[in-house]
Amino acid sequence: MAPKINSLAILVMSTILINIITFGSANFNKEVDVTWGDGRAKILNNGDLLTLSLDKTSGSGFQSKDEYMFAKIDTQLKLVPGNSAGTVTAYFLSSQGPTHDEIDFEFLGNLSGEPYILHTNVYAQGKGNREQQFYLWFDPTADFHTYSILWNPQRIIFSVDGTPIREFKNLESRGVPYPKNQPMRIYSSLWNADDWATRGGLIKTDWSKAPFTASYRNYKADACIILNSNSCTGKNISWFNQELDATSQAKLKWARNHFMIYNYCADSNRFPQGFPTECTIM
Ligand SMILES: *[C@@H]1O[C@H](CO)[C@@H](O)[C@H](O)[C@H]1NC(C)=O
Numbered sequence: 053m054a055p056k057i058n059s060l061a062i063l064v065m066s067t068i069l070i071n072i073i074t075f076g077s078a079n080f081n082k083e084v085d086v087t088w089g090d091g092r093a094k095i096l097n098n099g100d101l102l103t104l105s106l107d108k109t110s111g112s113g114f115q116s117k118d119e120y121m122f123a124k125i126d127t128q129l130k131l132v133p134g135n136s137a138g139t140v141t142a143y144f145l146s147s148q149g150p151t152h153d154e155i156d157f158e159f160l161g162n163l164s165g166e167p168y169i170l171h172t173n174v175y176a177q178g179k180g181n182r183e184q185q186f187y188l189w190f191d192p193t194a195d196f197h198t199y200s201i202l203w204n205p206q207r208i209i210f211s212v213d214g215t216p217i218r219e220f221k222n223l224e225s226r227g228v229p230y231p232k233n234q235p236m237r238i239y240s241s242l243w244n245a246d247d248w249a250t251r252g253g254l255i256k257t258d259w260s261k262a263p264f265t266a267s268y269r270n271y272k273a274d275a276c277i278i279l280n281s282n283s284c285t286g287k288n289i290s291w292f293n294q295e296l297d298a299t300s301q302a303k304l305k306w307a308r309n310h311f312m313i314y315n316y317c318a319d320s321n322r323f324p325q326g327f328p329t330e331c332t333i334m
């Protein structure tokens with residue numbers, strides 16, 4: 053009797069586990085719409101994989117079907133391999149209109165073996181100019197890595213493989229606008245920006261290497277979705293109040309000390325009249 057009960061228990065448990073896993077990583081067919089690129093964006097493997105490609109004629113892109121009002125979004129990306137100079141893979145949250153909010157990841161390609169730049173920015177009510185840039189501590193073209201945006205009422209946290217690299221706090225009480233009134237969608241695109249992307253535009257796209265392809269998998273949006281009612285999906289909405297604990301603070305410091313290559317808050321040439329308010333507080 054006992055062995056039978058055990059194997060039944062194992063069967064039940066593994067079924068539960070499988071359900072959690074499949075529920076956890078959503079299907080691209082369900083979550084996103086391909087919006088441009090005339091067939092250059094493809095959803096493959098029954099929705100488990102999405103690829104964007106770029107050639108001399110066009111890039112391509114997709115956007116989330118849902119609009120989010122606060123979210124924690126994790127996606128795995130594998131960037132354009134080889135000579136990706138001149139290409140930009142953008143992955144960001146954005147609302148619409150002239151006073152839009154935006155939370156950006158942009159991956160600036162490079163010559164083979166030379167480092168990508170991960171460019172980040174935050175726009176609130178139409179105003180950006182908050183660039184911070186990083187090198188990565190791995191080759192982002194060799195395998196998939198997880199890039200996450202946590203956006204809750206108190207803070208925005210950008211993370212790479214679970215390591216926070218940037219935090220933008222809600223400092224409305226000090227007069228700094230914060231994105232919290234406009235719902236946002238995820239947008240992603242692969243496009244040519246060889247007028248600025250690689251070494252400031254010095255290195256151009258080598259079209260003989262086209263098409264360029266970036267891949268996406270395991271799109272996971274724990275979010276409050278703007279639909280009929282303001283409901284937050286998922287049983288675990290601890291992200292809604294999440295902040296950086298001591299371990300995460302230490303990781304953030306490590307990433308910034310070793311991999312940050314540009315910080316608007318340290319660019320005194322750019323702000324001769326004094327740094328923006330958030331720079332003096334964070
Ligand atoms: C490309 O490589 C050069 C040389 O290593 C480096 O200076 C630059 O930051 C790299 N990244 C980009 C996007 O230009």
Ligand SMILES: *[C@@H]1O[C@H](CO)[C@@H](O)[C@H](O)[C@H]1NC(C)=O
Pocket residue numbers: 288289290291294
């Ligand atoms: C809920 O999510 C947080 C991080 O977002 C995680 O640390 C915690 O373990 C999760 N809790 C459960 C029960 O899954």
